[in-house]
Amino acid sequence: AQKVTQAQTEISVVEKEDVTLDCVYETRDTTYYLFWYKQPPSGELVFLIRRNSFDEQNEISGRYSWNFQKSTSSFNFTITASQVVDSAVYFCALSETDIYNQGGKLIFGQGTELSVKP
Amino acid sequence: EAGVAQSPRYKIIEKRQSVAFWCNPISGHATLYWYQQILGQGPKLLIQFQNNGVVDDSQLPKDRFSAERLKGVDSTLKIQPAKLEDSAVYLCASSSVLGTGNTIYFGEGSWLTVV
Numbered sequence: 656a657q658k659v660t661q662a663q664t665e666i667s668v669v670e671k672e673d674v675t676l677d678c679v680y681e682t683r684d685t686t687y688y689l690f691w692y693k694q695p696p697s698g699e700l701v702f703l704i705r706r707n708s709f710d711e712q713n714e715i716s717g718r719y720s721w722n723f724q725k726s727t728s729s730f731n732f733t734i735t736a737s738q739v740v741d742s743a744v745y746f747c748a749l750s751e752t753d754i755y756n757q758g759g760k761l762i763f764g765q766g767t768e769l770s771v772k773p
Numbered sequence: 774e775a776g777v778a779q780s781p782r783y784k785i786i787e788k789r790q791s792v793a794f795w796c797n798p799i800s801g802h803a804t805l806y807w808y809q810q811i812l813g814q815g816p817k818l819l820i821q822f823q824n825n826g827v828v829d830d831s832q833l834p835k836d837r838f839s840a841e842r843l844k845g846v847d848s849t850l851k852i853q854p855a856k857l858e859d860s861a862v863y864l865c866a867s868s869s870v871l872g873t874g875n876t877i878y879f880g881e882g883s884w885l886t887v888v
Contacts, residue, residue, distance in 0.1 A: 659815075692879075698862055699776075700816070700879035746815055760806075760829060761877060763815030 657682045657751045661764035668737055669772050676732045676767045678747030684708075688750040689723065689730045690761065695743045706730065737771045744768045775800065777880035779865050785886045791853035794883040798846070798867030804828075806877065807840055807850050808864040816864055822848065855887045 658681040668674045680689065691703040704714060706723050714721045718735045734741055748761040778797040786792050798805050803824050808816035819838065821829040824845040833840070837856070842848040852859055862882040868875040 690876075697881055698864075698884070699881040700864065700866075702876055702878060705876055748815075760818050760821060761816075763817070765813075765815050 657684075657749055657762050659747050659749050659762055659764035661745075661747055661767050663767045664765070665768045665770070667770045667772065670739060671736050673733060673735050674737050674769065674771075676734075676745050676747075676769065678730045678732065678764060680728050680730065680747070680749050682749060682751065684751060690748040690750065691721065691730075691732050692746045692748065693743045694746060694766070700746065703732075734769075737769075739771050739773055742769055742771045777865055777867055777878055779863075779880040779883050781883060782881065783884045783886075785888060786855055788857055788887050789854040791851065792855060792885060793852075794850045794863050794865075794885075796848045796850070796865030796880060798848075798865070799869075799878055802867035802869050802878075803845070804868045804875070805842055805848050806866040806868075807848070808866060808879075810862040810864055810882070812861070819850070819863075852885075855885075857887050860885055860887045 660679045687708045692700040722731045744766045747764045805822045807819045810816040822842045840850045864882045866877045866879040868877045
């Protein structure tokens, strides 16, 4: 069965520290997609990144970077030089498929609440 | 481009009452989702539409929850009668096409408290 685990429930850092949010997934599919979303207090889930199972290249976008390792079924997210505005709940998610390729359904982890203090 | 719109943002009802939530997806998005997010948990899919047809409603508690998307655009999610455990945020989302890996965009959610 597909599953996403975010073992860190809460993380607290001081501004300008680097922080890594862990994500481990389980799937029997050979083709799948992984996502990270940010959920600020307003409640909206903000899309950050999508990565497919055939692309293990690391991705960097400004202060954000993602490390995808199929060998360990992990898709970790690092924020460099964290800022107070990064405070939010971050969700890792897996997109599964079915035999009709009518996928797109996201399976979410439990989320990691990041608090960045000034 | 306007995002996914939802209303109402907040609703408090007593148990056994009914409630309805409305969603307008991003213009042109054929796929629409309703997710339930209980406090402290990740969102869980309730129902998925492709245009006005249901793709997946396997996790929708059909004895009390119903959803429709009559003209393939707006959607309504109804709960009747509500239970205390239905207190959650109901997130509507949409994507442009059906299929794995398409980016799904979420609205701000409708926060339901059942007392």
